[in-house]
Amino acid sequence: MRPITAIGFDADDTLWQNEQYYRLTERHFQKLLGDFGDGADISARLLEAEKRNLGYYGFGIKGFTLSMIETAIEVTDGNVPSRTIGEILDIGRELLRHPVEALPHVEETLRSLNGHYLLVLITKGDLFDQERKLAQSGLGDFFDAVEIVSDKTATTYRRIFQKLADGPERAMMVGNSLKSDIVPAIAAGSWGVYVPHALTWVLEHVDAPTEAPRFRKIENLGELQRVLTEVMAV
Incomplete structure (x- = not known):
């Protein structure tokens, strides 16, 4: 035996x-919200959103994208431009196309x-x-x-x-x-x-x-x- x-x-x-693509996307996300806070604070808020949402969305890109949208709403006090939401969806979809x-x-x-x-x-x-x-x-x-x-x-x-x-x-x-x-x-x-x-x-x-x-x-x-x-x- x-x-x-x-x-x-x-x-x-x-x-x-895999993780390297998430890091690149997060840096892009920081730039999108650069007018509303510094990169470190935005990343910290995103991480908190991810923690909250794991029980709802599980692990993966879709949950990560939804957490980015939630974070954008929070850090802008609900004033995030619709164009920015669209760009967040775009970078989330790009994650789903990254090479292997x-x-x-x-x-x-x-x-x-x-x-x-x-x-x-x-x-x-x-x-x-x-x-x-x-x-x-x-x-x-x-x-x-x-x-x-x-x-x-x-x-x-x-x-x-x-x-x-x-x-x-x-x-x-x-x-x-x-x-x-x-x-x-x-x-x-x-x-x-x-x-x-x-x-x-x-x-x-x-x-x-x-x-x-x-x-x-x-x-x-x-x-x-x-x-x-x-x-x-x-």
Whole structure:
């Protein structure tokens, strides 16, 4: 009985670039509202709106766009020009068209693991946007299953790995978010392999579970095979 038979992969900023496009859009948003406040204050107000709205809109570009509109109304005391609202909608739509840029070592890693483990893409966010990015990435054929979820919790990972694989104890989750990919996967009983990204949304920041026996950290996906070899030898 192999200790690991299934590997889950996060998508955004684990397989391909994502956060950098949000940062560019936020800077554009700051400029649009430059007459009503400084950039740092506008970003802080936007973050507060995002926090409030997660329970209503979930994660993804559509919720981000609605939060920008809400912020624009707030910082202008309801006097935001209709043209500015239109420009906010335009930059939100532009986010939905951004190119898919794979991160280093992604394709060769997935290719080497394909057929040896059950590979599952586990991502959260807007359904259409995640499906678009997966299709444009050309990576879809490497995965045995795709799960697009509203949030990532220990219950989420337990359900997915019980349904598709041999349970969470014999699964590994790989991702760039400690909060969404690593901590809950370990809580579910899986291994968690953290692949840091230079840009990670502030709401995804938590302390690394360095004391957890099933926690590992690598610098890029090219190091994943080494971790698997070590785990398999335990």
